[in-house]
Amino acid sequence: MPEADGGPTPDSVLHTGSEHPVDPEDLVMLSGREPTPELLEKAREALEKDGPAAVERYLP
Secondary structure, eight states, X not given: OOOOOSXXXXXXXXXXXXXXXXXXXXXXXXXXXXXXXXXXXXHHHHHHHHGGGGGGXXXX
């Protein structure tokens, strides 16, 4: 991991997260919301429909 020197993060360190397993709670949290039963269900549906690509809506 690069040192926190205030400079830009190297491209080699950046990732969207979709290359790692994502669960519904992760998806809700990265949308900036608190997990509720309703939001967790929507996230479950999004992951079933779109798979890891559901993450791409929140992380470039």
